[in-house]
Amino acid sequence: MRRYVWIFLALLVFELPARAISIIEVRKSLVHITTTAQEANYKIPWNPGSVGGGSGTGFIIGDNRILTNAHVVSNARFISVERENDPKRYIAKVQHIAHDCDLSVLTVDDPKFFEGTVALSFTNQIPQIESSVSVYGYPIGGDRLSVTTGVVSRIAFQQYSHTMGDSHLAIQTNAAINPGNSGGPVLQDGKVIGVAFQGFSGEVAQNVGYMIPVPVVQRFLKDIEDGHYDRYMDLSISTFSLLNPAQRRALGLKDDGTGVLVGKVFTGGACDGVLKAGDVILSIDGHPVQSDGFLELEGERVEMPEVVERKFKGDSVAFHILRDKQPLDVTAKFEQAWPYNIQINQYDVNPRYILFGGLLFQPICRDFFHANQIENLRVRYLYNFYVTEEFYKERPDVIVLSSILPDPVNTYLSGFRGGIVDEINGTKIKSLKDMAEAFAKPVDQYVIKMLGNGRPIVLERAGVEAARERIKARYNVRKEQNLSE
Amino acid sequence: MSFRTALFSAFLSASLAVCLPAVVAKESAAQTQKNSPQNPASKPTSVVRVNVTSQAYDFLRPWSKRPPVQRRAVGAVLPDGRILTTGEQVANATYVELEKPDSGEKTPATVEVVDYECNLAIIKPAKAEFLDAFKPLALAEPSVGDDLAILQLENNGTVLNTRAVFTTAEVASYPQGDTSLLLYRATSSLQPRDSGFTSPVVKGGKLVGMLLSFDSRSQTADIIPAPVIRHFLKAASAKSGYVGFPRAGMYSTALRDPQLRRYAGLTNGTGGVYITEVRSGGPADKAGVRPGDVLLAIGGNAVDQDGNYVDPHYGKVSITHLLACERFDGEKVRFKLFRQGKELDCDVTLTHPDLSQLIIEPYTIDKAPRYYVLGGLVFQELSRQFLKEWGPEWVRKAPEKFLYYDCFQDELFKNDPRQRIVIMSNVLPSPCTVGYEELNCQVVTSINGVALKNLADIETALAKPVDGFHRIKVDGHPGELVLDAKEVTGIEAGLMRNYGLPSIKRL
Numbered sequence: 001m002r003r004y005v006w007i008f009l010a011l012l013v014f015e016l017p018a019r020a021i022s023i024i025e026v027r028k029s030l031v032h033i034t035t036t037a038q039e040a041n042y043k044i045p046w047n048p049g050s051v052g053g054g055s056g057t058g059f060i061i062g063d064n065r066i067l068t069n070a071h072v073v074s075n076a077r078f079i080s081v082e083r084e085n086d087p088k089r090y091i092a093k094v095q096h097i098a099h100d101c102d103l104s105v106l107t108v109d110d111p112k113f114f115e116g117t118v119a120l121s122f123t124n125q126i127p128q129i130e131s132s133v134s135v136y137g138y139p140i141g142g143d144r145l146s147v148t149t150g151v152v153s154r155i156a157f158q159q160y161s162h163t164m165g166d167s168h169l170a171i172q173t174n175a176a177i178n179p180g181n182s183g184g185p186v187l188q189d190g191k192v193i194g195v196a197f198q199g200f201s202g203e204v205a206q207n208v209g210y211m212i213p214v215p216v217v218q219r220f221l222k223d224i225e226d227g228h229y230d231r232y233m234d235l236s237i238s239t240f241s242l243l244n245p246a247q248r249r250a251l252g253l254k255d256d257g258t259g260v261l262v263g264k265v266f267t268g269g270a271c272d273g274v275l276k277a278g279d280v281i282l283s284i285d286g287h288p289v290q291s292d293g294f295l296e297l298e299g300e301r302v303e304m305p306e307v308v309e310r311k312f313k314g315d316s317v318a319f320h321i322l323r324d325k326q327p328l329d330v331t332a333k334f335e336q337a338w339p340y341n342i343q344i345n346q347y348d349v350n351p352r353y354i355l356f357g358g359l360l361f362q363p364i365c366r367d368f369f370h371a372n373q374i375e376n377l378r379v380r381y382l383y384n385f386y387v388t389e390e391f392y393k394e395r396p397d398v399i400v401l402s403s404i405l406p407d408p409v410n411t412y413l414s415g416f417r418g419g420i421v422d423e424i425n426g427t428k429i430k431s432l433k434d435m436a437e438a439f440a441k442p443v444d445q446y447v448i449k450m451l452g453n454g455r456p457i458v459l460e461r462a463g464v465e466a467a468r469e470r471i472k473a474r475y476n477v478r479k480e481q482n483l484s485e
Numbered sequence: 486m487s488f489r490t491a492l493f494s495a496f497l498s499a500s501l502a503v504c505l506p507a508v509v510a511k512e513s514a515a516q517t518q519k520n521s522p523q524n525p526a527s528k529p530t531s532v533v534r535v536n537v538t539s540q541a542y543d544f545l546r547p548w549s550k551r552p553p554v555q556r557r558a559v560g561a562v563l564p565d566g567r568i569l570t571t572g573e574q575v576a577n578a579t580y581v582e583l584e585k586p587d588s589g590e591k592t593p594a595t596v597e598v599v600d601y602e603c604n605l606a607i608i609k610p611a612k613a614e615f616l617d618a619f620k621p622l623a624l625a626e627p628s629v630g631d632d633l634a635i636l637q638l639e640n641n642g643t644v645l646n647t648r649a650v651f652t653t654a655e656v657a658s659y660p661q662g663d664t665s666l667l668l669y670r671a672t673s674s675l676q677p678r679d680s681g682f683t684s685p686v687v688k689g690g691k692l693v694g695m696l697l698s699f700d701s702r703s704q705t706a707d708i709i710p711a712p713v714i715r716h717f718l719k720a721a722s723a724k725s726g727y728v729g730f731p732r733a734g735m736y737s738t739a740l741r742d743p744q745l746r747r748y749a750g751l752t753n754g755t756g757g758v759y760i761t762e763v764r765s766g767g768p769a770d771k772a773g774v775r776p777g778d779v780l781l782a783i784g785g786n787a788v789d790q791d792g793n794y795v796d797p798h799y800g801k802v803s804i805t806h807l808l809a810c811e812r813f814d815g816e817k818v819r820f821k822l823f824r825q826g827k828e829l830d831c832d833v834t835l836t837h838p839d840l841s842q843l844i845i846e847p848y849t850i851d852k853a854p855r856y857y858v859l860g861g862l863v864f865q866e867l868s869r870q871f872l873k874e875w876g877p878e879w880v881r882k883a884p885e886k887f888l889y890y891d892c893f894q895d896e897l898f899k900n901d902p903r904q905r906i907v908i909m910s911n912v913l914p915s916p917c918t919v920g921y922e923e924l925n926c927q928v929v930t931s932i933n934g935v936a937l938k939n940l941a942d943i944e945t946a947l948a949k950p951v952d953g954f955h956r957i958k959v960d961g962h963p964g965e966l967v968l969d970a971k972e973v974t975g976i977e978a979g980l981m982r983n984y985g986l987p988s989i990k991r992l
Binding site for chain 2: 388
């Protein structure tokens with residue numbers, strides 16, 4: 001199944017009392033956003049990527065801010081916004097962007113933009129299943145405002161396709177949500193219940209659209225109150241449902257439907273040193289955990305991570321666990337968001353690389369994979385199992401010799417394309433920085449050992465130096481390395 | 486796609502009844518000119534039909550076999566009343582018979598010697614007199630440029646003789662066990678027949694090879710060459726029993742790169758190959774060869790920078806041919822090495838590596854896979870044949886971790902105490918496996934605290950339940966599975982009935 005992120009346009013509604021607001025008022029808060037974006041170029045990383053555009057919806061939320069989806073303004077080089085009934089186009093800027101929950105706040109420098117606008121307000125609760133909703137925005141099919149209606153179909157954890165690596169609560173609706181609706185408000189009784197953001201293509205499923213619910217939006221707005229977005233916190237453990245009676249008995253559990261098994265505790269995560277593989281989580285922050293990994297929160301049956309969804313950097317989470325059949329209370333503190341994110345889509349970053357002797361070295365990441373269509377089994381394995389096998393411990397950057405710009409200095413090296421760098425002159429290469437340092441050393445020979453049983457790559461410094469300008473000129477290389485995103 | 490792949494996969498999956506080519510040759514007019522049917526019946530022939538029924542195990546359901554498959558081939562009659570055919574033809578054979586081309590008379594036959602790595606087999610008819618009217622083929626070595634003939638059989642028993650021009654002799658990979666040996670390449674416009682493309686190749690009435698595969702698009706025939714057949718036949722006649730092709734147990738790479746030559750300390754000359762890997766405990770290792778050494782000569786044959794020597798008959802050929810085919814198991818050969826600025830000699834005693842001793846078997850033929858069904862959890866040993874159950878695209882579709890283990894087993898399991906990797910391949914849902922249904926393809930490290938070196942160790946482990954439980958440790962999520970030992974025994978009969986298991990284990 002493919003789920004599409006849709007790029008779109010929205011309308012704004014203003015802060016109003018809890019009564020049904022008219023379409024006239026909603027129009028005063030809707031913003032049509034047009035973005036010119038430039039993607040990173042992972043094939044020729046010193047070159048800028050292709051320029052594209054898209055449009056989406058946003059809405060005014062007070063303090064002269066516009067809320068929209070992160071994917072509407074990702075990689076933006078230029079953003080213009082328009083209001084209903086105002087012919088002028090205003091230039092907007094991204095104030096905060098949260099790729100992990102696909103939300104962004106924009107500002108407009110020109111104060112005239114906000115004159116006569118109304119900020120929409122949010123509901124305080126999750127809407128009821130089957131209750132009616134209206135989606136406002138600027139989807140495909142015409143240039144002017146579009147409204148569609150439907151009901152709340154389902155409320156559940158969903159993968160957010162913007163990064164492909166984050167899951168949060170999402171509300172599904174049968175109201176049409178189409179490309180262009182992204183970032184637009186979904187209203188019920190005059191209040192925002194969600195931000196339209198993704199759906200299925202009609203080839204896959206009909207009338208399945210998703211909105212980001214208010215708790216996710218509120219968390220984002222609270223996170224940026226200090227002027228910095230710290231991202232979602234994560235337990236960084238794997239859990240296993242405890243449904244097997246024999247397994248429950250062996251762990252010393254009653255047949256009461258509670259508790260999940262901790263399968264793996266990832267090094268460097270929030271629970272590292274707090275939980276252990278084989279522990280049974282009985283409750284989290286006082287909420288009993290059912291044996292299928294669900295718990296009850298504010299009257300709703302939700303998945304265990306929902307408790308963590310509301311945490312911020314610096315917060316703690318308390319577990320009541322069973323370890324070796326003994327009850328134990330432990331607390332984990334969220335010091336930072338999970339740092340090893342090579343497997344998710346990245347935005348607003350410049351690809352990192354080093355070009356040396358015509359050899360292009362790049363750390364692997366999801367975008368790199370997409371750009372290069374990697375078939376090499378070793379690279380695929382290190383990428384796909386980067387987190388589960390904790391390869392990040394030994395090698396935060398997995399550096400691939402991704403391509404070779406042919407030159408006399410590298411004539412006999414074509415067979416190394418696709419290999420992973422292990423050592424340079426006897427030093428383990430754990431990051432691109434390590435590599436840059438190794439290549440900066442004034443040695444006569446750079447001996448690069450790749451992972452696996454092969455011969456080393458030998459580059460003589462004199463030859464590399466002689467080739468530098470030649471390669472730069474011949475291949476139009478603007479910059480030989482970029483070490484930070 | 487070359488026909489080799491098609492034929493091979495059909496042979497493995499046993500999904501096709503007859504190995505017919507996917508592409509049918511087009512130009513029939515040109516064909517008839519080149520193919521001159523021999524005069525029928527009266528003339529004594531040297532080829533015989535080899536009809537094989539085979540049945541492979543289903544590695545996803547290791548207690549059962551796949552449906553039987555019939556394959557026909559053309560075998561070469563050798564002196565001493567034996568028939569030469571390919572290893573693929575007799576793989577997993579349940580019944581082998583020989584058929585006279587002209588009369589259609591049949592007799593059962595037995596496989597006397599088979600080597601799947603060089604892809605050759607010797608068959609013997611039940612009645613020796615069956616071959617009385619045949620004219621045995623002697624072996625001969627052709628030269629590049631020669632006209633060869635590929636012998637097929639028409640339905641009416643006529644020998645179809647298709648011309649093939651011998652273009653190249655080179656070392657290339659064979660279907661099984663990552664083996665590389667000499668191959669002849671020839672250009673031919675061969676037509677498909679019901680015997681597939683398993684046929685003798687002759688020149689002037691002498692056997693020069695056996696067809697390995699034919700690519701109808703490029704009209705290229707790959708032929709198992711006379712030197713490989715000669716080696717196989719000689720090894721097959723050894724009194725002490727057949728031992729396969731020897732190896733030195735090392736890998737090398739070209740030494741063309743001047744920067745690498747200087748790094749290796751070579752200041753003059755142009756020859757030699759760079760040794761990248763020496764298999765631990767292998768012949769080269771025992772003789773003291775080390776990675777990083779430069780191999781300059783083998784038994785007086787200079788090795789060039791691409792790893793070739795000059796063969797008196799074929800010219801430049803990879804040293805693999807010199808080591809694997811021109812020598813026999815147990816033979817000693819002198820390596821001239823260059824190490825740290827000095828030349829040194831060492832004597833390497835070549836031996837045949839037993840691939841079934843590898844931690845992940847590269848091929849499993851004629852052997853029943855081991856398994857153990859514990860309360861519904863299916864335990865097996867990881868093998869490449871298991872991975873091939875993911876179909877022709879297995880290298881992409883099989884579980885990636887297992888593919889990685891298989892591909893890099895030389896590196897990954899160097900000091901591993903295991904002889905085999907025990908896996909839990911899947912779960913047959915039962916009252917014991919509630920909550921485990923979705924687990925599959927997990928590496929099992931221990932049961933009840935007993936580390937599993939191979940699947941047979943499971944019996945020892947299961948004899949020691951812990952507090953009445955079997956505790957199964959898996960590598961990765963979720964870490965451990967637990968079964969109630971009594972309950973497992975209790976449901977065994979029902980489980981076997983329910984899933985039609987002939988036995989709960991085969992060890």
